[in-house]
Amino acid sequence: MPHPARLLFATTLLLAAGCTARRPAEAAYDLVITHANVVDVETGTIRPDQTVAVAGGIIRQLGPTSASAPRAARTLDAQGRYLMPGLWDMHVHFRGGDSLVNANRNLLPLYLAHGITTVRDAGGDLTPAVMEWRRQITAGRLAGPTIFTSGPKIDGPGAFWAGSLEVETPAQITRALDSLQALRVDYVKIYESTISREAFLNTIAQAEKRGMRTTGHMPYTVTLAEAAAAGLDASEHLYYVFKACSNREDSITAAIRQSQGTARPIGLFAALPAVYRTYDPATAARTFRMLAEQRTAVVPTLYIQQLLADLPTTDHSRDSLLAYIDPKIEATYARRLAGVRQQSAATRAFNQQLGARFRSLIPGMQKAGVLLLAGSDSGASNSYVYPGAALLSELDQLVRAGLTPAEALRTATLNGARFFGLEATAGSIAPNKAADLLLLERNPLTSLAALRGIHTVVARGRIYSAAELRQQLQAVRRR
Numbered sequence: 465m466p467h468p469a470r471l472l473f474a475t476t477l478l479l480a481a482g483c484t485a486r487r488p489a490e491a492a493y494d495l496v497i498t499h500a501n502v503v504d505v506e507t508g509t510i511r512p513d514q515t516v517a518v519a520g521g522i523i524r525q526l527g528p529t530s531a532s533a534p535r536a537a538r539t540l541d542a543q544g545r546y547l548m549p550g551l552w553d554m555h556v557h558f559r560g561g562d563s564l565v566n567a568n569r570n571l572l573p574l575y576l577a578h579g580i581t582t583v584r585d586a587g588g589d590l591t592p593a594v595m596e597w598r599r600q601i602t603a604g605r606l607a608g609p610t611i612f613t614s615g616p617k618i619d620g621p622g623a624f625w626a627g628s629l630e631v632e633t634p635a636q637i638t639r640a641l642d643s644l645q646a647l648r649v650d651y652v653k654i655y656e657s658t659i660s661r662e663a664f665l666n667t668i669a670q671a672e673k674r675g676m677r678t679t680g681h682m683p684y685t686v687t688l689a690e691a692a693a694a695g696l697d698a699s700e701h702l703y704y705v706f707k708a709c710s711n712r713e714d715s716i717t718a719a720i721r722q723s724q725g726t727a728r729p730i731g732l733f734a735a736l737p738a739v740y741r742t743y744d745p746a747t748a749a750r751t752f753r754m755l756a757e758q759r760t761a762v763v764p765t766l767y768i769q770q771l772l773a774d775l776p777t778t779d780h781s782r783d784s785l786l787a788y789i790d791p792k793i794e795a796t797y798a799r800r801l802a803g804v805r806q807q808s809a810a811t812r813a814f815n816q817q818l819g820a821r822f823r824s825l826i827p828g829m830q831k832a833g834v835l836l837l838a839g840s841d842s843g844a845s846n847s848y849v850y851p852g853a854a855l856l857s858e859l860d861q862l863v864r865a866g867l868t869p870a871e872a873l874r875t876a877t878l879n880g881a882r883f884f885g886l887e888a889t890a891g892s893i894a895p896n897k898a899a900d901l902l903l904l905e906r907n908p909l910t911s912l913a914a915l916r917g918i919h920t921v922v923a924r925g926r927i928y929s930a931a932e933l934r935q936q937l938q939a940v941r942r943r
């Protein structure tokens with residue numbers, strides 16, 4: 465017999481939410497949260513005094529809290545705290561070779577402890593390990609965020625990043641995409657250290673035919689409009705969008721193409737000052753409209769850009785979060801630090817200007833309806849971009865750039881789900897969506913500082929109190 469209180473609850477909620485979906489009455493709820501101020505990230509409003517019922521990792525019911533709480537294995541009285549969807553970090557990396565598998569796995573608690581319940585791995589060389597963690601997390605044997613992954617990156621011959629699939633000919637592209645499909649990756653990530661214009665566009669076109677999503681860096685020999693028209697689903701970082709905000713994009717691109725194969729090929733960073741000088745607001749507005757029309761998402765990664773610009777003048781050796789980073793990962797920071805030491809004063813000044821200019825692009829993209837995705841770019845080699853905390857800093861940057869807290873929160877919740885076509889089953893608090901939840905002491909719509917006051921994290925229905933999250937961090941802390 466179903467418990468009467470549960471039936472009453474279900475009926476009340478069905479009426480309140482106007483929802484026709486009915487869960488089997490014999491199944492018990494795993495978790496019920498009562499008296500929560502639910503943050504509706506879509507509308508940027510609060511629904512006061514709500515009850516959320518979870519079973520099997522899915523939100524089953526949502527509605528006003530009634531006198532009789534439904535029975536559940538665990539009940540949590542939120543006491544007016546704020547319940548929002550778990551955060552998505554849409555650009556992270558697991559990488560560094562087999563000797564860093566454990567060091568990378570030990571980053572998983574950092575994500576959860578900062579309220580990140582989903583990450584998108586943007587390419588690395590640890591795909592078998594990442595797939596194994598994913599299985600273990602789903603089975604409840606490992607604590608961590610839901611992982612979406614591209615598997616290895618696609619790039620050209622002699623690629624910069626280890627483990628990349630190197631393509632030049634159409635047959636090589638076919639083989640690379642076959643291997644990614646066999647791995648059952650969630651999307652295709654393209655990098656531009658050596659890939660040719662033809663191979664880049666061909667990879668997007670072939671992936672498009674197979675129904676695979678593509679994102680990438682972009683060789684500067686391609687225009688953003690060409691990549692978007694070919695079917696690129698997201699532009700990682702702002703360099704490529706920025707180039708398309710120049711009123712000389714065509715001639716700059718042509719000069720770069722002509723320089724390829726010569727003794728002095730022009731690379732991305734060499735071309736940036738010319739792009740900067742020819743930035744044009746009207747061209748930028750047209751570019752943003754084009755991105756919205758083509759449904760090409762943008763992952764701004766403002767925080768890492770600013771962190772790297774500030775690196776020459778910042779001492780990170782006393783960062784408290786460094787204690788949770790394996791020394792083997794810290795050792796991978798050396799390359800960036802060496803690069804910084806070689807920077808001229810002019811380069812340093814330019815990088816600061818670039819950060820400000822990048823931020824200035826954000827409101828226009830938001831207004832044009834471009835799908836913005838919050839990504840931290842945390843992972844080995846990206847010095848001091850701490851998993852978890854860096855995503856919160858990225859959201860701060862997006863607000864600093866002009867987004868409202870609600871708009872910024874969407875870039876790290878609903879928009880992530882939208883990118884993967886999963887908005888019906890994830891990304892906000894609603895029946896039939898994944899039970900990825902954050903219970904906060906304060907209202908994040910008022911200030912994103914509230915994200916730093918976590919009471920409880922729920923990841924696919926599994927509950928982590930602040931104390932448990934602290935314990936998990938202690939377990940990976942350096943001795």
Ligand SMILES: [Zn+2]
Nearest residue numbers: 555557586841
């Ligand atoms: Zn990256």
